[in-house]
Amino acid sequence: MLSQQDNEVLTRVGPGTPMGELLRRYWTPALLSSEIPEPGGDPVRVRLLCENLVAFRDLNGRVGLIQENCPHRGASLFYGRNEGTVGAPGTPGPGICGLRCPYHGWQFDADGACIDMPSEPPTSTFKDRVRAKAYPTHESGGIVWTYMGPADTITPFRDFGTESLPREHQLATKLGSTCNWVQTMEGNVDTAHISWLHMFDAAEEVPDDGSDKPGYPSNAMTWKFWIHDRAPRLEVQDTWYGFRYAGLRTTPNEHTNVRITEYIFPYSTIIAAVPFNTRHLMVVPVDDHNCFRYTFNVSVDANPHGYGGGPLHDYSPFETPFTRQAGGITPRDYVEDNTYLIDRDVQRTETFSGIRDFVSQDLMVTESMGPVYDRSQERLGTIDKAIIRMRSLLIRAAKSLTAEGTTPPALAGPDHDFTRLRGADKILADGEDWRYLGTDDDPAVQEAEAFRRAEVADAADAPTVTQPAAGE
Template sequence: LHCCHRNMSLEFGIVEEGGIRCSYHGWKYGLDGTILETPCEPPASQVRTRACLGAYPVIESKGLAFAYMGPPEEQPPFPVMDTFDEAGDEMLPYLIESPCNWLQVMENAWDPFHVVYLHTLAVRSQFIDAFAEMPMIEFHESRTGEFYTNVRRVDDIVWIRCHDHMLPSFTQNGGHFPVPDKPRYFGRCGLSRWITPVDDTHTLVIAWRHFRDGDDPRGLTDKSKVGFGTTDFYGQGPDRTYEQRQRDPGDFDAWVSQGPKNVHERENMGFTDRGVAKARRLLRNAIRSVASGNPAPQPTDGFDGVIPTYGGDTMLRIPKQEGRDDGAVLKEISIDIAEIYKSGDHLQGDARNEFIRSRLKEYEARWQ
């Protein structure tokens, strides 16, 4: 944003009550972009009536700034997810840039199978050993978008991990350092993030990292690492040497090394790419819909208040069932848990959490 006097950048402006002042000649702008003062001009000067700056409404929340940049008459309500204001949840913002197209970062979140190899079997366990188990994946529609359940068995614990996806680029996932050794009912997400394109070949991950009691039994989180250019879980940015990244690659190395813009025609996708294919299809359909004159879908569509989400971890004590294929059992559980989660959408806050947790305990008891 530049001063409309002589184009000095207002990144060097002085923020004042009711606006910002250019430090070059003192022109002051109001919150709506109107020029309020031109102190170096003669008192009779009318220059301030002939120009103004563009302005967009901004909401600040817990260290992140959200701007609406569309037509004023189409401005939707600010979307407040149920994970944005939970008691006992410390939310720390972070931002990391990646020199690649935003779809490469976004598609990583739609690809639960990479966790098995990249994060666990390729070199070492970057998070927890249980991620080495191949998951049972099911995709589910919600009123706000899509989510998937990611189910593993760890002895007699069935671990249901859930990720949220809302078009075009909002995601939430489970915890980063869970220990699936005892029941846990509707544990909530480890991060909420927006995968934001800067241009065709640069992307910002803008996110909140969530910290709650019980999320990290082994004490592996580090709040001091969460901030500008860094976060506390492995492989999200260029904060390692090239040699270190070659020896022990992470997510950043996967999506950046695809190139500035990944060429889809060179890919050979398989069964494990169902999520990526689904994401591309949903995005193309949404683009075509908007291009045809339809409004862009909003998370707030159909909701008057807080928006229900599903990201997080549930762990149920369900032993293997005699005489039944365990894969079929896990698939059944995956579908049932998604329906239990959605059955609480009519409630908000603690009432919703307690409703879902109560239903999960009843469901667990049925398998004993």
């Protein structure tokens, strides 16, 4: 358990709080690029780390993220006009454009500069001394990221693999949750709960398909492993970016299945999958009581069968009784107001939770703790090693930054390659060490990379097809 003081440090993210100041040192998802798709389109409200902001894409395509309240009298710039002039080809400069406040016409560009103040005399220079708070933005992987820390501590963008990802392979979603961000994060580093919260009775009856042996199990067999051994042993490996942790389970045939999840400081995870996984699940605090779950691709899927990461492992589809509610920013169907559509008869006879939607099972347990859970009341066990480690890293980093100005961990740097991080899942051979799984030394990773290179080469060698000119 934590002291109430440490629980406050861990969960409070507003300006001036230790955790809030720590998280502001990292490039953070602010919204999806798809929320502001068109130059000159409608602005969007953004609440992030307890600050109310407005995002917009100006007529030149630049993304601005500025304070919601106009510096003049506080009217919301969400209701402003996204207008201006577009730079013409062959003319210097990109043109003058930005959000114009509906109250008195003051206009602010993507950098927060007041570029027009038509309600003041033409000779006035007042606009040159007025700025809206604005944060730098960077688009990558279908997400608009922002840096909210001090200008003199800004770091390069942490590239998880999205910078070189072709547009057709970019896939990013976000899903809102009405609880503190740490509660959601703790579910992401808790491998034990899948044997309970996400389980269904028929998983125990899955027939042995021959993959319960050293190597890569089928999707169906992994569910059987989870229900067969519901008390996994946890091991944690510290890394420069956070840690990796392994959940070890004994299979029905007395082998050891390992699920390896990555924790990337401060708020990202890569969940285990067979044979490996690169997709991120990142939890971003809206404020102390709300958060968004972002998921995004960082690499081209090298598996033609669409499961895991290795091209030579054919994983047949496996039916479960669960649905998956769409991500994105659509309204949720499963919420506390309708008790997550729990079906008590299904809970008694079919699934452990009685909630049909897979992700909503997670939301139910984390939101039911209340907006900010008092961790001084909890009692932790051996299955909570990864949670304890994550909390320790976060609290120590926040306190060290506040008290001593210590540089936060896992920032972008020449020795920090964030594109080579992967979760993994495998049945171990006797004496096999799980720590190499998902790394560049893993044969499954090497196999997938060779497959990807071959596909790239084939695409480069393909003949170019030209369209005939009109009339031909």
